[in-house]
Structures are given as structure tokens and as C-alpha cells.
Amino acid sequence: MRIGLTGGIGSGKSTVAAILVERGATLIDTDAIARAITQPGGAAMAAVEATFGSSVIASDGSMDRARMRELVFADPSARQRLEAILHPVIGLECEAQAGAAGPGLIVFDVPLLVESKRWRARVDRVVVVDATEETQLRRVVARSGWAPEAVRAVIAQQATRRERRAAADAVIFNETLSLEELRQEIHALTWV
Template sequence: MDRPGLTPPLRAIGLTGGIGSGKSTVAQALVGLGALLVDTDAIARALTLPGGAAMPAIAEAFGPGALTTEGALDREQMRRLAFNDAGAKRRLEAILHPLIGLEAQRQAAAAGHRPVVFDVPLLTESSHWRARVQRVLVVDCREDTQAARVAQRPGWDEAAARRVISQQATRSARRAIADAVIFNDDIGLVALQAEVAAVWTAWCGSAAPGA
């Protein structure tokens, strides 16, 4: 049965936010309300594991220095290369993005009548992804908060976090494409989940049965 009050029914939500914004927490809250989550970052990681579908093309494009000893993409090495060479970043994206799109489409086909949430870190930068979704939800917070959160992750420090933040879309650019913004700064998990539920109710009605 289609969701009430939405013509056409809302079937595709784009979720985005900067590193450390809390986007993954919001994604899981949406799953709890009944969404099918398609996580493009998770897809990219799977594609770049040993034996992943993207690895032959990555090895050809970047050489053995871009691979770990196990044959996966050396993400730290690639992060440094992309920061210093915009062309390298574009070459990597040209390999990954078509494969990510195909796998995202395959996963979304399993949604049935449930809305699909496409978790896309680069949604702001991608006109292709914006054309595929009906609504865009942006998770926002201050850059200082982003950097502090990311610096707590293993293998990261604040300087590395700020370098990544500087390469991503600006907060204002993300907010400009949003149909709704959740400001995830100085609020607890309960309050964050309540904001997610309010957006879901406005866009999709009540939670899906059994969610």
C-alpha cells in the first residue's frame, strides 16, 4: 500500500552530510522506522576489498603502490594521493562510481513498498544522485564538531579530519540542496532520533509495520 498523502509515493530519499556529522546514526534511525538503506560508502568498501570488482582497474590505473599487501585498496595512501592530486581523485571516482551505481540499483530493487534511503556522502556534488532521489535529508553540524568526532576514530587526528572536511562540499552547499536539515550538534541521541522520526512522519507517514 502506498504511503498516504504523497503523490507520487515517496520511494527514494537521499541522505548526506559531512564526515563526522552523524549521518550513519541517522541512517540507522531511518532503518528502524522502516526504510531500506543503500549505503554507497559500504558498497565502495566492498568493491575495494581483496578480490573486489574495482581492484583490477584500480591496480592498472594506480599501480601496486595503491594496494595493501592483501590486495585491497590502501585507503590511507589513496587519501593522501587524492588530497595532493585532484586528477587522481577523478580517476578513482571514474572507476568506482559506475560500479557503485549498479550495486545501489540492485540493492534498491529489494525494497518492495518500503522507501529507500540512499546514503551518499557526495550527493551534493553529484547531479546524477540528486536526480535519482525525491527528497534530500542533510545532517549538519559545526566543522569543529566534525573534526573533534573524527579525531576520536582509530588512525585519525584533527589535522587529517580537517583536510577531509576541506575537500568535501561546504555546509552551505549541502544545506542549499536539502528538503530537510537535521542539525546534529549538542543534542543527545534521543533528541536526534525524535528529529529523524519527525522527518519520516512528514515524508512517509507512520513507521512501517514491524519496524
């Protein structure tokens, strides 16, 4: 069984992913893959530098994520160019990791699952972790120290709650759930 797990920033998706791993699932984290391929010498770095120039390269040779975030939020075409570089490499690495995982539940943690349009065909079920925008904002500011405006900008770039919920086979509304209640919600998904 291949599960696509998604949710907006600050929804609690990472917590749900960790609980699924506790239950024996293999987790394939697309954000972790994206970070790995944009580290010094990473598989995407030559193309990133060729496309965007040295202004998005940090002193250690990795992609300057803060600078790139500014760029893609200011220029939608920059986002498309970055995704055209990263998504194929991420897709290949996901399939390699899934192939190495063997039988059992495989969870693909894909923050932009709904936005990409390609993931639905790659998974058997989609689980959306949902929370209100106010809760997302509060959680991200508390955990990362980002300014509220920066969090709002990320939320505005992501699929809407309605779009994510429409793409879901199951929705976990993670607004006021305790960790134990969250575990129970996951356990109630009979196919997990």
C-alpha cells in the first residue's frame, strides 16, 4: 500500500508521519530529498546554479533556501523553473527508495501533493492532515520563529484547505487533538 500524506505548513503532517513510522510504515520524505539534492554537490545543484546564478548559492555550496524562497514567492516563473529542476530528481529518488523498501506500507510525505497533480497516480490513498490557518500560523511561528507574514506567504502559495480536502481519501482534522487522540484517528484508518 502506497499512501500519499499531505497537509499545509503547520498542520501536524510530520507528527502523523512519525506515528505511521511507529506503526511500521516506511517513510519517504520529499522535503528531506529536496534538502539532500540541494546540499553541496547535490544532484540538483549544477542545474540550480546554471538556471538561477550564484546569488542563490550559499557560501558552503548549498542552495540558499531563504534566498530561493524570496525569489519564488516574488516570481511565479522562478517557482516553475525550480520545480522543473527539482521534481524529476525527487521523483526518481522516491521510486528508488520505494523499491528498496520492500513490501508493506509506504508513506510518501509530500507537502505539495495536491499542487503537483502527478502524485495521485503514484499512490493508492491520499491522507490529508488539516488544521485552520490560524492554528497553522501559531504552530509555525512557535516552532520556527518565522514572522507571521512569512508564514502567511507560504500558506498563500500552497493549495487551499478545500483543495486538499477534495483530493483526500481520508482527512485528519488536527486542530485540538492530543497525541493519543491523533494516534486513534490514524488507527481508525483501516487501510493503514
